[in-house]
Amino acid sequence: MKFDKAYFDAGINRYNSGCVKWDDKNACPDGALPMWIADMDFACAPAIANAVKKRAQHPCFGYSAHDGAVEKAFCDFWKRRHGLEIQPEQTVTLPGVVTGIRMALQIFTNPGDEIVIMTPVYGPFFFSVKDAERKLVECPLLEDENGHITMNYAAMETAFINGAKVVILCNPHNPVGRAWKKDELEALLKLCKQYGVKIIADEIHADFVYAPNHFVPMLTLDGAQDCVISLVAPSKTFNVAGLQHAHAVCFDKGILEKLNHLLHMYGVSSGNIFALAASKAAYEDCDEWLDGLIAYLDEGHKLLRKCLQEKIPKAKMANIEATYLAWIDLRAYGFNTEELNERCRQAGVIFNKGTFFGEMGNGFVRINFGCPHVHVEEAVKRLAKALGEEEKK
Ligand SMILES: Cc1ncc(COP(=O)(O)O)c(C=O)c1O
Known part of the structure; x- marks a missing residue:
């Protein structure tokens, strides 16, 4: 199996898998796109799933x-x-x-x-x-x-x-x-x-x-x-x-x-x-899977930056050297954390509130880009709507 762009682009439907990111309806109402908690919307490597399945076949735990x-x-x-x-x-x-x-x-x-x-x-x-x-x-x-x-x-x-x-x-x-x-x-x-x-x-x-x-x-x-x-x-x-x-x-x-x-x-x-x-x-x-993942995420944060530049010009994104998490300064839009959070929910996208990371995170969001690139694009569209950028165009 090749762990290339097409493999990670496919993502995985996580609804009804008991995962907090998609299935906790308080955190992520129906139809919203969750870009918050730090887990990724990709299946784990086949070798891992196979090892767990193999162990499960012995019905003694x-x-x-x-x-x-x-x-x-x-x-x-x-x-x-x-x-x-x-x-x-x-x-x-x-x-x-x-x-x-x-x-x-x-x-x-x-x-x-x-x-x-x-x-x-x-x-x-x-x-x-x-x-x-x-x-x-x-x-x-x-x-x-x-x-x-x-x-x-x-x-x-x-x-x-x-x-x-x-x-x-x-x-x-x-x-x-x-x-x-x-x-x-x-x-x-x-x-x-x-x-x-x-x-x-x-x-x-x-x-x-x-x-x-x-x-x-x-x-x-x-x-x-x-x-x-x-x-x-x-x-x-x-x-x-x-x-x-x-x-x-x-x-x-x-x-x-x-x-x-x-x-x-x-x-x-x-x-x-x-x-x-x-x-x-x-x-x-799983080294090959991991190398494929890193290459995909490396493209993902570049795509995120490009989408932000196009659609949310006043957003400032920290340089990404590591992690699949982007720290975005939206203070230029003048909303506090609660207002930002509510606007994003209304626009159908969920990020981590900046204040989860301390009071100085007021006016920031953290975006998890550990997901298919189409989600990154869609999340930025929804964020633009939340910030009122869409109406201007
Ligand atoms: C920096 C950092 N430490 C720890 C954790 C959570 O680790 P664990 O689930 O193993 O407690 C996270 C999860 O996002 C994290 O970002």
Whole structure:
């Protein structure tokens, strides 16, 4: 099978599959086009579907044995695709990356401690810190006159001097689409080490980086070994988020022990047998599918930019180096988040509200372009209608 443009153009009808993106009628009323939550409107790779079907043929779904095969496949994948050497014993199996963020906060900090996040950023970074009764310190990303976004080292240094204990890094960054470069990550690591700050690196979007950019795993940096927990998953990469499987990777034995202890405390053991079958197939047999997907998404964000330029000239779209999520500044249209949201719903298109990523997201939307290109075109048409651009033409 060829995983080319025609393959991904075909998309898949997801209605009545129990998926939140299309089937949650509160979030996405009938007839609306959902371009919100980060999963994609493509079938997973055939090798994954076949592995799950094969496992389902044995009608006994008891506790799973961990024979290390999935971890080996996972480690081989990371070596092959990202040049990072991981040993299976340096990984911990989790139900999700957000679970890992919450556990890492427990391990590294105490209630009341200050935690740095780089806003705008994925909503659960905020919720995880607040739920753990830690204090959020927002260090807003900086943007230059060319729209290039960078980390705010000065704000972070001030936070560290004031006692912040942890940074939650999004690498690559959701929603602004930056694939942080080696020197940027090194500068962050240097600063963190200077002040004894730990890094929780959410690297779930690692596999979606568009040439000439490339993904730099935090754990490849010298000195990261004793202060970084990296959290990764097959969920975004292979579009299998409903299977709930992720990994924490850490090179420090003491931290690994604490992670395993926490899992034990909360009774999280074995692993979902379908997830294990799917992940093994994903990491072993789906490189070709993934390469085809990345090529398709690379075209998708270029198409999105072109459509926006044509139909919504006052929209500003952040440069896309990574992820299948586009951060769109619609402030020139003068609507706040609630007004934008309502107008989009009326026009039949659903995006993530900008404020899901922090208060500075007021007047922004996040568009998921992990879908057939025709949906990208249709979504921009509907957004133009929502903004009143259509009537002008
Ligand atoms: C940056 C980031 N981290 C974590 C997640 C969710 O991960 P999980 O479902 O494994 O908790 C997402 C989902 O969109 C994400 O964008």
